[in-house]
Amino acid sequence: MAAALDSLPYLMGGLLVTIQVTILVVVFATIIGVILGVGISYGPFWLRVLVRIFSDFIRGIPVLVLIFFVYYGLPAIGINLETFTAAVVALSIFKISHVIENTRGAIQSVHHGQMEAGKAIGLKFHERLVFIIFPLAIRRFLPPWINSVADTAKGSALVSLIGVVDLMLAMQKVIGRTYEAMPVYIVGLIIYFIINYSLSLSSRKLEARFAYIKE
């Protein structure tokens, strides 16, 4: 146990990388996912089909395949990414597909009468989107979005497999040095638990806060 506690500062360095990966992935995935989610809801037919294919394709394969493909596969066609970049790119692509579905569901939950009312008072499309749809949809969007942030923090453990020294790989390295597997894993479990549990608690709180919204 002592070795596990002594190595806490080193594990914290790994935790920092985990947090960096998570934040970058969440930022990229949210921006691109929301844009594509609006596209799949209101876009022209070809865009809807393209986004649908992209989303179903990505959600149909294991994220590990995506990570290995971006890191080991892309160099074969001349795209060399560093481990950290490859990790962020792969996880972002994966998360984009989830944010798309999330956005689509949130937009669909807004009654179409709202959009028509906006039209009736002469608002342009982007005005209707920003002033009517988004404020209403955000209540449906936020709780699952926080869940997917927690999911990213958890899923980012997989980037240790391509050599990003995140919390997971930091743990493996400590174990390689001290041969104290169990204490280190337990400490890691506690750290992951604290991060994810606080996120999922806040998601539940938000959900309860917005519970007055009917289907």
Next chain:
Amino acid sequence: MDYHFNFTYIWRHFDRLFYGIVLSLELALISIAIGMIIGLVLALIYVESGKTIRFLVAGYVEVIRNSPLLLLVYLIFYGIPSIGLFQYSATTSFIATLSIYSGAYLVEVFRSGLAAVPEGLIDAGKAIGMKPWQRIISIRIPTMFRIVLPALSNTYISLFKDTSIASVIAVPELMYGAQWINFNTFRIIEVYMVITPMYLVTGYTILMSLRQIEKKFAISK
């Protein structure tokens, strides 16, 4: 772009991939079966018991749901034998891990399903003189299954995809087969061009058949 496709090596080692996908399905199937039992039993215990037991069940669910599967895989495969408790093969260890993991998710699914069974049905059971265990077996569990079907199929699919993580402890499933070919032949792009459709087709076949079952049995609100 001067990359030339060459699938020769992939076909030569295709038996590894085929064996891999079969093993992936097996891993998913066995783990889901065990996970269903864990989930059902704990969900029934949860809705029937007092605070202490509820707290313990909720503790199991929250700890598992909030930790990465990769960490659990390492913990059970490397961690537990290192303190001298058990020794087991990688495959057994992964099945144990995925069962515990899926059990935690399924407790949640079943628990919310049991809560959604209409009171009137249970009262009707009481009225015709069914004992509590009869009500559980003939009313609550069947109705609960019909309510949770859509949530179940989503969990199944994601568990099937999670079997790819077994490759990190050298369980020879599809992802491991792919990596073996990668490291031995360097036909990386080709391998992914073959295994991606394999995952997609298998996953969506499972999903489509589950949707058919849902159509037949699920209760729509």
